[in-house]
Amino acid sequence: MRYDLDDLRLFLHVVEEGSITAGARRMHLSLPSASARVRALEHHAGVTLLVRGRRGVRPTPAGTTLARHARDVLAQVARLDGAVASYCRRADAPVRLLAGGSAMHRLVPQALIAFLREHPDADVEVRESRTPQTLRTLADGAADLGVVIDDEAGDADIRTEPLGDDSIVVVGQAGGILAGRTTMSYREAAEHPMVGLDAGSSLRRWIERHLGPHAPAARHRTTVSDINVLVALAAAGVGLAVVPRRAADGDGRVEVCALQDPWARRRQLLAWGPGEPGAAVTALAAHLRVAASV
Structure with a gap:
């Protein structure tokens, strides 16, 4: 059987309103046209879908079943429309960039400054996001670029390239x-004694996931939301801090010591959304590569 989507929408409106007249009004149809559509739908289904009465209509058991599945079908169609529409963007739409807390420290700000100065007519939406969420968002076409961590990217079915x-x-x-x-x-x-990032930060959660349930119990004298503040606290002798190397490179206030743990060695990847990237997306990607190489 083949069902017309407008017929399904009309039938749902009729069931919800308890009246063919009211359902027709919601679909901007005349009453005769709506009645004909409902009768055609019943003929197509081969079963009575509505019980007509002087005070309106109510669905038969078959009608109730049809209404339930029609809602599911129309919801799926709406999701399909949204997914496809995400590929059709205005030329002036902002570039959508996702990155974890580590990349937000220096990499993203440096790239943004250079890009926005060079492209005064372009806008960028930036949001902090953990690698798994970034990959899902990119795959859905709801973002253009993402900075992700290699060991969490796995076999994601999106385009990636080494970043730094x-x-x-x-x-x-x-x-x-x-x-x-x-x-x-x-x-x-x-x-x-240590100082650390807030429990909700993407980097803190990444570290704790890799430490596992048998991690040594560290004493955090305080936790903060900003990596710059974290490094400053370590530099002041408040406690040791675990941070990305990029956050401390060239900072004479601190001693930097590599972690021996295998999980501490990681790389950033530049991940792309589906479809052909626009000029602004390509340009921002180029600035991210330059910032990662500094």
Whole structure:
């Protein structure tokens, strides 16, 4: 059987209103036209769908079943329309960029400054997002670019390319307990007072997921939402901090010590949404590559 979507919409309106007249009004149809459509739908289904009465109509058991499935079909059609429409964007639509907390520290701001200066007519929507959510959003066509972490990207069916190193290190006050050290395990770092990111941050959640349930219990003297503040606290000797290397490179206030744990070595990937990217998307991607190479 083949059902016309407008007939299904009309039937749902009739059932919801309890009246063919009211259902016709919602579909902007005349009463004779709506009645003919409902009768044709019953003929097509081969069963009576409505019980007519002086006070209106009500669905038969078959009509109730049809209405339930019609709602599902029309909801699926709406989702399909939305997914396809996400590929059709205005030329002046903002570029949509997603990135994790680590990339938001230096990489994204540096790329944004250069891009927005070079393209005064372009706009960018930026949102922090963890890698799994970023990949889903890109696959759905609801974002243009994403900065994701390699070990979480897996076999995602989207286009990616290497972007840069994003290894995790431990930092502490210059001349402090890390002086002269080049490597350290997280377990050893956790024996000292620490400062950390808020529990809801994407980087904190990533680290805790890789530490697993048997991670050493670290004493966090405080937690903050900003990586710059975290590094400043470590530089002041408040505690050790676990941060991306990029956050501490070139900062003479802190000692930087590589973490020996395998999970600490990670790379960022540039991920693309589906379809052919526009000029603005391509240009922003180029600026992200440059920022990652600095």
